[in-house]
Amino acid sequence: MKTLETKDYIVFLVYFLIIAVYGFWVYRRKKSANATSKDYFLAEGSLTWWAIGASLIASNISAEQFIGMSGSGFKLGLAIATYEWMAAATLIIVAVFFIPVYLKNKIYTMPQFLNKRYNSTVSMIMAVFWLLLYVVVNLTSILYLGALAITSISGIDLNICMFALAAFAVIITLGGMKVIGYTDVIQVFFLILGGLATTYLALNMVSEHYGSSGVLSGFSHLTNKAGDHFHMIFDKSNPNYMSLPGLTVLIGGMWIVNLNYWGCNQYITQRALGADLKTARGGILFAAFLKMLMPLIVVIPGIAAYLLYKEGAFQTEMLQGGEVNPDKAYPVLLNLLPAGLKGLSFAALVAAVVASLAGKANSIATIFTLDIYKKVFNTNANEKKLVNIGKITVVAAMLLAIIIAPHLGIDKKGGFEYIQEYTGFVSPGIFAMFILGFFWKRTTSNAALFATIGGFILSVFFKFLPTFADLSFLASSGFSKDNGSGVYEIPFLDRMGFVFAICVAIMVIISLLEGKKAISDEVELVDDTHHFEEDAEVVTTDANTTVKVKKSKGLEVDTSMFKTTPGFAVGALIIVGLLVALYTIYW
Template identity: 85%
Template sequence: MKTLETKDYIVFLVYFLIIAAYGFWVYRRKKTANASSKDYFLAEGSLTWWAIGASLIASNISAEQFIGMSGSGFKLGLAIATYEWMAAATLMIVAIFFIPVYLKNKIYTMPQFLNQRYNSTVSMIMAVFWLLLYVVVNLTSILYLGALAINSISGISLNLCMFALAIFAVVITLGGMKVIGYTDVIQVFFLILGGLVTTYLALNMVATHYGTSGVLNGFSFLTEKAGEHFHMVFKKDNPNYMDLPGLTVLIGGMWIVNLNYWGCNQYITQRALGADLKTARSGILFAAFLKMLMPVIVVLPGIAAYLLYREGAFQTEMLQGGEVNPDRAYPVLLNLLPAGLKGLSFAALTAAVVASLAGKANSIATIFTLDIYKKVININANEKKLVWIGKATVIIAMLLAIVIAPNLGIDKKGGFQYIQEYTGFVSPGIFAMFILGFFWKRTTSNAALFATIGGFALSVFFKLLPTFADLSFLASTGFSKDNGTGVFEIPFLDRMGFVFIICVVSMYIISMIESRKTEVVEEWVEDEEIPVYADDIIAAETTTARKVKKAKGLEVDTSMFKTSPGFAVGALIICGLLVALYTVFW
C-alpha cells in the first residue's frame, strides 16, 4: 500500500527535526566571522575521523544502491556485492597511497591536481567535464531516482518529492562541508538502522514462508533454496556474465571502477582533503568497515524478494508494463513494513538521497568556484565573494537538476548496472591520467590529454565494435558473449580494462617520445625536495648563469606511505574478512 500512516509521519518528522537542529547547531558553533573558502568547501581541520567515514558512506549510498542494487540482488544475487566489498579493499589503497599525495601537495580539488601536475588546459577541460557530469548525470539521477523511490513508498506526488528532497539538500549544503560532514553521521545512523529493519523483515518473511521464524533461519533457507544466488564469481555460462564477467571482479575492471570512484573523484575525496593524514586515514578505514556491512542492507533484501517471488509472492507488485522489474524489489518490501517501522525505513531512504545530493552539490560548487570562477571569471575575488558564489552555485545546480531530471528517461534506463556501465566510458582514461601522474614523473601533459579524450573515444569504439565485427572468437576466453541476438559483445568491465591498458601504454609512448626532446636534468630546487626537469629551467644568456623555477610535478616520497600500527591492523582485518567472504561464497 503506497501510503504512510500517522506513526510514519511522526517518525519521519523526528528524523527531519534532528537533522535540521543538529545541522543548525554545528553551523552556529563552528561559524567564524571571516570563514575562508577552503573552510566552507572543505571544513579544513574541522571534521573528525568518524565524521569523515560517515560522510563518505552517506555520500556514496543513495537511491541507486537501495533500489538499484537490491534490484540487482533480485536478478544477479550476492555477486553484485562485489561493488561494495571490493570498494572496502580499494579504500585501503586510497588511504595508503592516494590521500598522502593529495595532502602533502595541498590538493583541494581534482582540477587543481591536474593543473599542478600537468597544465591549465588539462585542468580546465576536466573541470568543465566534471561539472557537466555531476549536474546532468549524477545530480539529476540521484534526485529523480530518490524521488521515484519515495513516491513508490509514500504515494506522494513525484514532483513534490523532487522539490522536497532538493530543498532539504540545499538547506544542509548551504551550511558548508562542516554541516554536511557532521549531519552525515546522523544520516548514516538512520540509513543503517532503517536498512537493517528492512533486511530483518525480508529474512523473517522467508523464515515464516517455510513455517518457522527468525532472521538466522531465514538466511539459512535463503542460502539453501536460492543457492544459485550466492555465488560471487560467475562462470561463462551464467546468463548474467555480461554484468559481472568472472574473475574480472577480482583482478580486472572492477579495480578501475573503484579506484577511479574512491581515489580520483572530487565528490568523494573532498571529505578527506581538509583533514590531517592520520584523521583522513582513520576516517577512510571506518568507511571501509561500513562498506563491508552494506550488502546486508542493500543486497540481501533483493535476494529475499527473489525467493519469495519465485515461491508465489509479489506476483503483481513486481510487474511493470507486464514484465518483472527487479528494481521494484526494495519498494515492495518497504510497503509491507508495519506503521512506524515504515516511517523509519522511509527516513533511511530519504537520508541516503539527501546526503548524496548535498555532497554532490557541494562538489559542484567547489569545482565551479575554485577552479573556474576564481581562475577565469574573477581572479581577484575575495574569500567572502567565493563563499557567496559557492552558495549560489548550489541553488542553481539543484534548480537545473529539477528541470532536467524528468526529461532524461532515467526511470526507463535506470538500474545500478546501467549507471556503472556508462560511468565506465570515462573512468579508464581518467584513472590512467591520475595514476601515472601520481607515480611516474615523466608523464606529460599531452599524454594526459590523450587519456582524457582518447579514453572516451576508445570506450565508444569498443562499445560499437560488435556491430561491425564478429567477436565470437573471443567467447572461449570469456571476453565476449552472445547477447541473445547472435551478436557477441564485450562485457563492460572487460571493456574498461582494455581501454585502461591502451591508455597507459599510449601515455607511456607519448611521454617517452616527448622526454627525448627534453633531457631530464637531475637538479633540485634549493630548500625544496622537488625534482626539476629541463623544461622547467629558464636558461640565462650564459651557460653558467641560470634561474630555476619550481618544478611542475608533485612532491612524493616513500615515507609518505607508511601507516600507523592501528591502521595496519584495521586494514588486515578488512583483507581477512574479504578473503573469508569470497572463499565461502565463491
C-alpha cells in the same frame, strides 16, 4: 500499500527535526567571521575521523544502491555485492597511496591536481567535464531515482518529492562541508538502522514462509533455497556474465571502477582533503568497515524478495508493463513494513538521497568556484565572494537537475546501470591520467590530454565494435559473449580494462617520444646570476654562471608518505581477512 500512516510521519518528522536542529547547531558553533572558502568547501581541520567516514558512506549510498542494488540482488544475487566489498579494499589503497599525495601537495580539488601535475589546459577541460558529469548524470539520477523510490512508498506526487528532496539537500549544503560532514553521521545512523529494519523484515518473511522463525533461520533458508544467488564469481555459462564477468571483479575492470571513484573523484575525496593525514586515513578506514556491512542492507533484501517471488509472493507487485522489474523488490518490501517501522525505513531512504545530493552539490560548487570562477571570471575574488558564489552554484545546480531529470530516461535504464554506463566511458582514461601522474614523473601533459579525450573515444569504439566486427573469437577466453541475438559483445567491465591498458600504453609512448621536450619544459639554462628562482640549482660556475632553473610543476612524492600507523595496518588486515573469507565461502 503506497501510503504512510500517522506513526510513519511522526518518525519521519523526528528524523527531520534531529537533522535540522543538529545541522543548525553545528553551523552556529563552527561559524567564524573570518571563514575562508576552504572552510566552507572542505571544512578544513574541522571534521573528525568518524565524521569523515560517515560522510563518505552517506554520500556514496543513495537510491541507486537501495533500489538498484536490491534489484540486482533480486536478479544477480550476492555477486553484485562485489561493488561494495571491493570498494572496501579500494579504500585501503586510496588511504595508503592517494590521500598522502593530495595532502602533502595541498590539493583541494581534482582539477587543481591536474593543473599542478600537468597544465591549465588539462585542468580546465576536466573541470568542465566533471561539472557536466556531476550535474547531468549524477545529481539528476540521485534526485530522480530518490523521488521515484519515495513516491513508490508514500504515494506522494513525484514532482513534489523532487522539490522536497532538493530543498532539504540545499538547506544542508548551504551550511558548508562542516554541516554536511556532521549531519551525515546522523544520516548514516538512520540509513543503517532503517536498512537493517527492512532486512529483518525480509528474512523474517522467508523464515515464516517455511514454518520457522528468526532472521538466522531465514538466512539459512535463503542460502539453501536460493543457492544459485550466493555465488560471487560467475562462469561464462551464467546468463548474467555480461554484468559481472568472472574474475574481472577481482583482477580486472572492477579495480578501475573503484579506484577512479574513490581516489580520483572530487565528490568523494573532498571529505578527506581538509583533514590531516592520520584523521583522513582513520575516516577512510572507518568507511571501509561500513562498506563491508552494506550488502546486508542493500543486497540481502533483494535476494529474499527473489526467493519469495519464486515461491508465489509479490506476483503482481513485481510486474511493470507485464514483465518482472527487479527494481521493485525494495519498495515492495518497504510497503509491507508495519506503521512506524515503515517510517524509519522511509527516513533511511530519504537520508541516503539527501546526503548524496548535498555531497554532490557541494562538490559541484567547489569545482565551479575554485577551478572555473576564480581562474576565469574573477581572479581577484575575495573569500566572502567565493563562498557566496558557491552557494549560488548549489541552488543553480539543483534547479537545473530538477528541470532536466525527468527527460533523461533514467528510470528506463535503471539507476545503477545508468550511472555506471555513462561514467564508465571516461573512467579508464581519467584513472590512467591520475595513476601515471602520481607515480611516473615523465608523464607529459600531452599524454594526459590523450587519456582525457582518447580514453572516451576508445570507450565509444569498444562499445559499438560488435556492430561491425565479429568478436566470437574472444568467447573462449570469456572476453565476449552472445547477447542472445547472435552478436558477441564485450562485457562492460572488460571494456574498461582494455581501454585503461591502451591508454596507459599510449601515454607511455607519447611521454617517451616527448622525452627531450619534457626535459626542456622542466629546466631552463640562464646566463644571468641575478635573475633566477630561489630553488635554482647551479650547474657550472665561471664568469657568467650558468644556472639550472627548476619550475614549480610536479608533485612532491616520497616513499615515507606511504607509511601507516600500526592501528591502521591492523584495521586494514582485518578488512582483507574478511574479504578473503567472504569470497572463499561464496565463491
